[in-house]
Amino acid sequence: MKRRILIFLVLLLSVVVLVFYMSSCGGSGSACEDLLHRACDCLYPDNATQREECHSKIDDEVAKSPFSADEDSKCQKYIDTCNCDAMKSGDKNACGDILDSL
Numbered sequence: 729m730k731r732r733i734l735i736f737l738v739l740l741l742s743v744v745v746l747v748f749y750m751s752s753c754g755g756s757g758s759a760c761e762d763l764l765h766r767a768c769d770c771l772y773p774d775n776a777t778q779r780e781e782c783h784s785k786i787d788d789e790v791a792k793s794p795f796s797a798d799e800d801s802k803c804q805k806y807i808d809t810c811n812c813d814a815m816k817s818g819d820k821n822a823c824g825d826i827l828d829s830l
Contacts, residue, residue: 760795760803761786763810763826770812789829 757765768782795803806824814822 758795758800761790763803767815770815
C-alpha cells in the first residue's frame with residue numbers, strides 16, 4: 729500500500745513539473761515575439777485595452793508569418809539590452825529594428 733502511494737506521488741509530482749515547464753516555455757515564442765510583447769507592455773503600461781490589442785496584433789501576425797531562424801537570431805542579440813527606456817527613446821543600438829514591426 730505504501731509503495732502504491734509513493735508511486736502515485738512521484739507520478740503526480742512529475743505531471744505537475746511537466747505542466748509548469750510547458751506553461752513557462754509555451755508562451756515565450758521566438759526572441760522577436762518576446763521583444764514585441766515586451767514592447768506592448770512598455771509602450772502601453774497604463775492602458776490595458778491598447779496593451780491587449782497590441783499583444784493580439786503580434787500573435788495574429790506571427791501566426792500568419794512566423795519569424796525565421798535568421799530573424800530570431802538577430803532579435804536574440806537585443807534580449808538583454810532592449811528595455812522599456814530603450815524602446816521609448818527608440819534606441820536602435822539597444823533594440824535594433826524591432827519597434828518598426830509595431
